[in-house]
Amino acid sequence: MIKNNDKISANQVSILLFTTMVGAGILSLPADVSKEVGPNGLIAILGGGIASLFFARLILYLSSKFPTETFVEYTGKLITRPISIIISIILVFYFTIFASLDVRIFGEVLKIYLLPSTPIETIIITMLFTSAYLVRYGLEPIARMSEILFPIIVIPLVLLFLPTLTDIDLSNFLPFMRVSLVEFFKGMLVTTYSFVGFEILYLLFPYIINTDKLKRSVNSAIISTMLFYMYITFFVVGIFGYKETREQLWPFLTLIKSINFPVFFIENVEGIVMGIWTFTIFTSIYSFHYFATLALSKLLKTREHSYFVLPAVPIMYLMALIPDSIVTVYKYAGYVSQYMSVFFIAILPILLFIILKVKRLGDKDEEKT
Amino acid sequence: MKRKLKIVILWVLIALMLTGCWDKIEIEDRAFVMAIGIDLSSSNKRYVVTFQFPNAAQITKGTSGGGGGSEKPSFAVSEVADTIFSASRHISTRINKALYLGHTQAIIFGKDVVENKDKFQQVLDSLDRSYELSRKVYLLVTPQKAQDILLKKYEMEPNTGAYIRDIFKHYNLTSKFPTIDYNKITKSLHETNGNAIIPKIIAGKDEIKIAGSAIIKNYKLAGWMEDDENMGYMWLTGLVKGGDISINMPGDGEEIKVPFNISNVIRRRDVKEENGKIIYRVKLEVEGDITEYTFEKHGEMMKGDLLNVIERKTSDEIKKMTQKAINRFQKELKVDMLGIGDYIEKYHPSLWEKVGKDWDKIFPEVEIKVDVTSHVRRIGLFR
Structure with a gap:
């Protein structure tokens, strides 16, 4: 049962994907990738982006075979109902975990940089209620919110770093490709944590008006995300060198400390960046929040997803507060991205694709995808 | 009654929400x-x-008028x-x-x-x-x-x-x-x-x-x-962006100091391995101007090879500075702060794989060659 006014266009999908993917990962990505591949972080992100694009298109292909059904429904046909239910429940949890991780990291960063004496619980609960308020109204407002926030996120972040161009030492990207293939593959794998978010394509397909343009919008979303990450990594590694980058917790924020506006009355731009970054993480949180509740409502066959929006808030709140410290937050994030993300991004689509081909299921008319 | 309650709740909410954050200083x-x-x-x-x-x-x-002087x-x-x-x-x-x-x-x-x-x-x-x-x-x-x-x-x-x-x-x-x-x-x-x-x-x-x-x-x-040694280090690492060098030139009777005002420096580097010995070559191209000489020599700048002499002496002076820094780091301290290891690692990674592990031992043996060419571009307002 899909309401007519809750459909979005392919362009909106593109922006929604971008804003979902760009989230907390941006803070630590340069450090994670430098740790694995040294000076070749940019190439690893390129590799990770291309791999993500491949799997995103695979997920899109699968969904397009069942144009009126979401993941929860069509996997029932592919891999028997009980297994489908189990995987769907994991998917709901998966989205919830990402929303909680994002909101926790958001809380930590905001507490450190802007609100030192505000309890993190307050920051988290405020963010979650804001997200719930938006998510209750469904997909269309969410996509529109992303459309509004997209330029506010991208334009200032791209411009802010330009004054540091003079500090960049291009030799920091040398030697070129002197890492083993295993290391490089590992580096690509850690970038996936930053690309997490395009799994929403599992659920998104029935809600899109002009599905014929969808391939293009998925391409542009993932490529622009990749370029955005490469842009930031270029500045970080170009200024600090990989040896220092890999030791930093949030090289993105350390980079901001190095920005020096010549002839400008603002000396520290941290405040501005924190404001922008709040939008970045907000877009990721509401997206994961929405798709978690959507998957749940499909699973329980309720008419509206909004029944679950508010009950999800305390769950995400409690989950966000499970890790003791920022160290454990990143440990859990590592587990989730290593096991669950790899499963949902890579293993599951390949499996489903093989089963689809073997069983010859799906809508034959959509063969053109 | 219900309406009043609503208003009261609204009042309380506004009071709570608008009082701002408690982090303000x-x-x-x-x-x-x-x-x-x-x-x-x-x-x-x-x-x-x-x-x-x-x-x-x-x-x-x-x-305001020095009122707060106290x-x-x-x-x-x-x-x-x-x-x-x-x-x-x-x-x-x-x-x-x-x-x-x-x-x-x-x-x-x-x-x-x-x-x-x-x-x-x-x-x-x-x-x-x-x-x-x-x-x-x-x-x-x-x-x-x-x-x-x-x-x-x-x-x-x-x-x-x-x-x-x-x-x-x-x-x-x-x-x-x-x-x-x-x-x-x-x-x-x-x-x-x-x-x-x-x-x-x-x-x-x-x-x-x-x-x-x-x-x-x-x-x-x-x-x-200090002074020369420090500047020699700066020459070798490409930190010199300006400043001046004094060179000795023959004056009237005794030698006088002539300043060479640096306006531009280009540094090129190269590493070679010959018979197991690493040769590190730094090429410096220095541009600058002469801002004083001596009143007596007016009219001589355009003549003969005075400029060539100045250029050669400047190069020698710079070379001397770098030699002091090299001696300090290579012979005395035995620590690579001239960026040689970094350069090899980045531009000659296969060589670095051989020498990188015990670079501390190899560094004192590296042969560092400095070539300096100076160019006088301007001579001030008198010939």
Whole structure:
């Protein structure tokens, strides 16, 4: 049962994907990738982006075979109902975990940089209620919110770093490709944590008006995300060198400390960046929040997803507060991205694709995808 | 009744929501630290941390006819503590403001801190982990006590932090000190495992002076570099962006000094391996102008090969400087701070795989060749 006014266009999908993917990962990505591949972080992100694009298109292909059904429904046909239910429940949890991780990291960063004496619980609960308020109204407002926030996120972040161009030492990207293939593959794998978010394509397909343009919008979303990450990594590694980058917790924020506006009355731009970054993480949180509740409502066959929006808030709140410290937050994030993300991004689509081909299921008319 | 209840609830909500955040600190309650000095106490066990901050109250009053002449323009307070962080906290028992480090311009290390490896590492880590400190601060080492520099008031600019920052701004007039900021120093410490060059600062009676540099080897002060040696180091690492060199030229009877004003430097590097010996070649192309010679020689600049002589002598002078720096690092300290290892690692990775592991042993054996070509581009307004 899909309401007519809750459909979005392919362009909106593109922006929604971008804003979902760009989230907390941006803070630590340069450090994670430098740790694995040294000076070749940019190439690893390129590799990770291309791999993500491949799997995103695979997920899109699968969904397009069942144009009126979401993941929860069509996997029932592919891999028997009980297994489908189990995987769907994991998917709901998966989205919830990402929303909680994002909101926790958001809380930590905001507490450190802007609100030192505000309890993190307050920051988290405020963010979650804001997200719930938006998510209750469904997909269309969410996509529109992303459309509004997209330029506010991208334009200032791209411009802010330009004054540091003079500090960049291009030799920091040398030697070129002197890492083993295993290391490089590992580096690509850690970038996936930053690309997490395009799994929403599992659920998104029935809600899109002009599905014929969808391939293009998925391409542009993932490529622009990749370029955005490469842009930031270029500045970080170009200024600090990989040896220092890999030791930093949030090289993105350390980079901001190095920005020096010549002839400008603002000396520290941290405040501005924190404001922008709040939008970045907000877009990721509401997206994961929405798709978690959507998957749940499909699973329980309720008419509206909004029944679950508010009950999800305390769950995400409690989950966000499970890790003791920022160290454990990143440990859990590592587990989730290593096991669950790899499963949902890579293993599951390949499996489903093989089963689809073997069983010859799906809508034959959509063969053109 | 229901309506009234709604209004009451709305009132309460507005009161709760609009009272703003509880993190606010009014600007006049903050002390914007401009410079930090770090020393060790006499027993070398605890830190003496000095914070210098301008008097915000006086600044807000404005410069209305020198009315606030009796007020101090800047404050400096020292605190003894076990760690740098606790010093920044314990100091609040003595001042009526909240310290804010986000605008700090300079951090000065006393000699005793850089001489003590453990303490120095602790200080560096404290700076790296700080949420507030900007990465644009300048780190400096002083052979005196940092406290001595910060507790003084300088008439030229009572705000010492701003004073230091402004000196760094016109670095390209002299090339007397390496323009290395915090970002570059930590990068160097991370990449070479504890080696770095930090500019040196000393306080005179009524002014400060930044010149020369301190050599940090393995997180410990290994020595100082002055004048020629320091500039030689700057030539080799490509830090020279301006400044002048004096060369001896024949004058009327005795030799006179002629300044060569550097306007542009191009540095090229190359590494070769011959018979198991590494040859590192630095090519410097220096452009500049002659700004004084002697009155008697008017009209001679255009004649003969006077310019060639000046160019050759300049090149020799630069070569001598670099030789001094090479001797210091290669023969005396045996530590690679000339960026040779870094260069090989980046541009000749296959060679680095062979020599990288025991670079410390190989570095003193490396043959460093410096070629300098100078060009006089301008001669002033007289021929």
